[in-house]
Amino acid sequence: MTMQSPQDLFLYNLGSMYDVEQKLAQVxxxxxxxxxxxxxxxAFxxxxxxxxxxxxxxxxxxxILGRQPQSMDNQAVTGLKQDHDTFVQQRPQQDVLxxxxxxxxxxxxxxxxxxxxALIEAANNMGxxxxxxxLQQNLQQDQEAAKKLGILIHQLGQKKA
Structure with missing residues (x-):
């Protein structure tokens, strides 16, 4: 894919999120x-x-954009998974894991x-x-998931303190 326009960048970023979501669905x-x-x-x-x-x-x-879905390799989730796998090799206690x-x-x-x-802003700018x-539905659910995970982190952290 050649990057010659803001729409090309939008499609690239959309493909990158497609890759992120597919990887997360497996993790x-x-x-x-x-x-x-x-x-x-x-929660998970x-x-x-x-x-x-x-x-x-x-x-x-x-x-909607008349394109076939195309994944653009995003290494962020791959990196998180590698961190996870390295951590698991340390044989942490269940609550620590x-x-x-x-x-x-x-x-x-x-x-x-x-x-x-960023995708919503770009989509809005390009009409x-x-x-x-x-995209807003995905954003809202991810915000809610972050909030729920944050609450669980707090609750479990308090139990351990």
């Missing part, structure tokens, strides 16, 4: 399975379902929030009004 069930805390497990599984909808919303944006997983999920949500804000509600 979230792994995190859920690692957690014995039912609230944390539920619920967000996995939302993430699968995020993938469909992005595919719908591509369709749960906190690590919560923090990793929290980080990924803010990555998504930043990217969706791609039909994509905006789909």
């Amino acid at each position: 979230l069930p792994v995190l859920a399975n690692e957690c014995q805390n039912p609230q944390v497990k539920d 599984l619920q967000h996995e379902q939302q993430t699968r909808q995020h993938v469909r919303n992005i595919e719908q944006c591509f369709q 749960t906190m690590f997983d919560l923090n990793a999920g929290y980080q990924s949500e803010f990555l998504e929030v930043a990217n969706y804000n 791609m009004q039909q994509c905006i509600p789909l």
Whole structure:
């Protein structure tokens, strides 16, 4: 893909988020399975379902724009997964692994929030009004997930203190 216009950049960034969401849809069930805390497990599984909808919303944006969905490799989630795998090799206690997983999920949500804000701004600037509600839905769910994970981090942290 050659970058010659703001629309090319938008499509690249949309493809990058497509890759992020697809990778997260694979990682979230792994995190859920690692957690014995039912609230944390539920939070990850619920967000996995939302993430699968995020993938469909992005595919719908591509369709609206008359394009085939195209993933652009995004290394952010790959890096978070590598950090996770390295941490797991340290054989942490279950509660420590749960906190690590919560923090990793929290980080990924803010990555998504930043990217969706930028995509919405770009779509608005270019008059791609039909994509905006789909991107806003993803943004809102990621903001809610970040809030929920933040609360769980706080609650579990207080129990350990």
